[in-house]
Amino acid sequence: MQGSVPRLEIRGLTKTFGGARALNRADLILRPGEVHGLLGSNGSGKSTLIKVLSGFHAPDEGELKIDGRDVALPIPLGRSETHGLSFVHQNLGLLHDATVLENLIAGDHERLRPWWINWRAEAERARALFAEHHLDLAPGDVVADLSPVKRAQLAIVRAADRVREHRAHGAPGVLVLDEPTPFLPQEDVRDLFAMMRRLTASGVAIIFVSHDIDEVMEVTDRCTVLRDGQVIDTFDTATTERTALVEAIVGRAVSVDRRVAALPAAAPAVQVRDLSGDIARDIALSVQPGEILGLTGLIGSGYDEVPSLLSGARRATAGHLTLGGQRLDVATLTPSVAIASRIVFIPADRQRAGIAPDLSLTENATLPLIAGRLALNQRKLRRDTGDLIRRFSVKASSSEQAASELSGGNQQKLVLGKWLQLRPRLVLLDEPTQGIDVGARQEIYDRLLEVCADGGAVICATSEFEQLELIAHRVLIFDRGRIIGELKGKDVTKQAIAEACYKAVETHAAQ
Amino acid sequence: MRHSSLTYQFERFGLVVVWLAFIALFGVLRPDTFLTWSNFSTIFGSEAVLVIVTLGIIIPLTAGDFDLSIAQTLTLVSMATALLDARLDVPLWLVLPIGLGIGALVGVVNGAITIYFRVHSLIVTLGVGTFLHGITLYIGNSQTVSGVSPILMEWVIIQRYFGIPVAFYYAIGLAAVIWYMMSYTAFGQQLLFTGRGREVGRLTGVGVGRVRLTAFVISGVLGALAGILYTGTTGSANPNSGTYLLLPAFAAAFLGATCIKPGRFNPWGSVIAVYFLVTGINGLSVLGFRTFVQDLFYGGALVLAVMVSQLVSGRQERAL
Numbered sequence: 001m002q003g004s005v006p007r008l009e010i011r012g013l014t015k016t017f018g019g020a021r022a023l024n025r026a027d028l029i030l031r032p033g034e035v036h037g038l039l040g041s042n043g044s045g046k047s048t049l050i051k052v053l054s055g056f057h058a059p060d061e062g063e064l065k066i067d068g069r070d071v072a073l074p075i076p077l078g079r080s081e082t083h084g085l086s087f088v089h090q091n092l093g094l095l096h097d098a099t100v101l102e103n104l105i106a107g108d109h110e111r112l113r114p115w116w117i118n119w120r121a122e123a124e125r126a127r128a129l130f131a132e133h134h135l136d137l138a139p140g141d142v143v144a145d146l147s148p149v150k151r152a153q154l155a156i157v158r159a160a161d162r163v164r165e166h167r168a169h170g171a172p173g174v175l176v177l178d179e180p181t182p183f184l185p186q187e188d189v190r191d192l193f194a195m196m197r198r199l200t201a202s203g204v205a206i207i208f209v210s211h212d213i214d215e216v217m218e219v220t221d222r223c224t225v226l227r228d229g230q231v232i233d234t235f236d237t238a239t240t241e242r243t244a245l246v247e248a249i250v251g252r253a254v255s256v257d258r259r260v261a262a263l264p265a266a267a268p269a270v271q272v273r274d275l276s277g278d279i280a281r282d283i284a285l286s287v288q289p290g291e292i293l294g295l296t297g298l299i300g301s302g303y304d305e306v307p308s309l310l311s312g313a314r315r316a317t318a319g320h321l322t323l324g325g326q327r328l329d330v331a332t333l334t335p336s337v338a339i340a341s342r343i344v345f346i347p348a349d350r351q352r353a354g355i356a357p358d359l360s361l362t363e364n365a366t367l368p369l370i371a372g373r374l375a376l377n378q379r380k381l382r383r384d385t386g387d388l389i390r391r392f393s394v395k396a397s398s399s400e401q402a403a404s405e406l407s408g409g410n411q412q413k414l415v416l417g418k419w420l421q422l423r424p425r426l427v428l429l430d431e432p433t434q435g436i437d438v439g440a441r442q443e444i445y446d447r448l449l450e451v452c453a454d455g456g457a458v459i460c461a462t463s464e465f466e467q468l469e470l471i472a473h474r475v476l477i478f479d480r481g482r483i484i485g486e487l488k489g490k491d492v493t494k495q496a497i498a499e500a501c502y503k504a505v506e507t508h509a510a511q
Numbered sequence: 512m513r514h515s516s517l518t519y520q521f522e523r524f525g526l527v528v529v530w531l532a533f534i535a536l537f538g539v540l541r542p543d544t545f546l547t548w549s550n551f552s553t554i555f556g557s558e559a560v561l562v563i564v565t566l567g568i569i570i571p572l573t574a575g576d577f578d579l580s581i582a583q584t585l586t587l588v589s590m591a592t593a594l595l596d597a598r599l600d601v602p603l604w605l606v607l608p609i610g611l612g613i614g615a616l617v618g619v620v621n622g623a624i625t626i627y628f629r630v631h632s633l634i635v636t637l638g639v640g641t642f643l644h645g646i647t648l649y650i651g652n653s654q655t656v657s658g659v660s661p662i663l664m665e666w667v668i669i670q671r672y673f674g675i676p677v678a679f680y681y682a683i684g685l686a687a688v689i690w691y692m693m694s695y696t697a698f699g700q701q702l703l704f705t706g707r708g709r710e711v712g713r714l715t716g717v718g719v720g721r722v723r724l725t726a727f728v729i730s731g732v733l734g735a736l737a738g739i740l741y742t743g744t745t746g747s748a749n750p751n752s753g754t755y756l757l758l759p760a761f762a763a764a765f766l767g768a769t770c771i772k773p774g775r776f777n778p779w780g781s782v783i784a785v786y787f788l789v790t791g792i793n794g795l796s797v798l799g800f801r802t803f804v805q806d807l808f809y810g811g812a813l814v815l816a817v818m819v820s821q822l823v824s825g826r827q828e829r830a831l
Contacts, residue, residue, distance in 0.1 A: 311714070356703075356708020367717070378695065
């Protein structure tokens, strides 16, 4: 295939977000009929690259050629199909209440007449398409009734169908599969791979974005690794060792200043046993007073479920929690019981679950203090909130302004203040610094260290390994709902965490 | 600080200013008929029922739910009160709690269906309201029932202070109670979070289901109270009495949310909005416009109020 015109060629793609380089002169060449893996950890730039291709981001610099022809960037949003680019994202983009056929033809404006749909002919066409790809799908089935793998197959076949027929110059297209597998069982992933192979046999090229090195090793012809916005290298998969890929993804250690020292051994403040939720299975963990315990893993590994289960925000299927001699049944735990036991939870979805954007800072901050009171002293509440705002260095003009007027970092500091004023015994955090600038992050870390100094226990679930290196005394690594590794003290480094996460994937491939 | 700014103060009292301007305008045009104390005392007294219905709907509205059944709760309780009192001779001290109990029961039904079956309250209360109207027509045989005890009328419309029927003072007293509840009790804050930040409230230990149910029960009881006052005002019960109150009440609730405490449903704003709307209609009819002005005015006010509140919140978003 060497020498032939690449299906897609990216040169020098650069994208900056507020001073931070998300992509730095990235190159990528996609050959006709290949499956090309795109690997990299969180923040490596792979999703930025995909979003430039889909037209969601306008790049600062860079050029794109498809089949040797220049394509002007940015691609107008929604026009990528005319260039033969089609996307399947992790959420698949299917309407669950609609039938397979309705989903298949939804948005197919180029082929369908706007004023009349011949449903019988469309159903015939769909059956032929499914037969061609050996798919067990019926046009009349409702998507909600399909198994997860069939939904994924439908989304992929729809995307492939779009770029096969309606292209201006008739060549097969490019399919971008963005993490389609993390929630699928292993045997179903094989079915998807077989389907991808059949598609490439017809000349379609596939970009396969994944965090899962095994899947990339199994299905791709070549793969490209991104780290910190740069293309590290492109590998021929068949002749590449797994360890070389892991090294490329994780990179060499850049030391950050850890802000926590080793703790003397002590009796645990919090003990969790047999905790199970949607993904998490039989989790047992303990935290000692003054300790920050980090939970992490790859997408879909279940680490992020733990804080919401332990706070009663989501129902656990089983589990119990012991906190200072008090035993709580997590399966029946409600937020009010958790709060009464001085367990607080700072959720990841700040705009929906962290603050009420329309309401004032005072109203947001004082809600947990006022339960059951019949004569609120509004002036005192405002004054207390003013103090809180100062103590947690929330930049605000007044305690009466709406929470929506604050920046993300200041909103998060307000949420932290709202909960930490209760002097909690256990603080649960889910991605506490998502979308927050560096300065506010440091302030949030300061507050968490203060909780520790007071003898509180902290559990922090995050996908940001660097954050854990900075503030976690100990880190538990999750995989497929279970804890599969633990790092302590000086071993808590960004690199060691990443290696442990990727090693997990390796071990269950070997099983 | 936004709260001390001139525009904010204008927003708060804009409706009051427009109301006074209306009074001045009609007063100049028809000083003899419009600008009389008897005209005003009639307006204040007769629209107390509408004030209470409006106060009733702002409670579930604050919690994020619509109660469209409140007008039919009013009609049913009005009819039940008249029947129990005039036809069955049940003593008044028993009739009143029965009436309020009916309202509370309607609230429980609305709330239970909305919360436990997760159906939108708009649909539930639309259906329940129509069902209640059916009951009203059945028990009242589709006819107006009169002959209500004069004691009830005495305590609603005949007693006057400063020339204004006592019903007006009930409505104002109720507005004060609701104002206190919304501003100075934990329940008021929980109501607010249930409407404006339900997930935040839930995670902070607010029983949002219980709060919504309570809000429906309050609106049911206030609808029932309005029904009793309606019977007392007219001395009879008309099977269609509430039908013409629903839209004005919503218009007043949304218009009221543009003043006093802009952006929030609030009792004093609601009271002002009711009397603003009624003054406008009264003034226009004094000028000789016919009944169609009612629909123009109420319908227009509802749409305009919603537009204004969108404009206000849109301006705040742009200011970010």
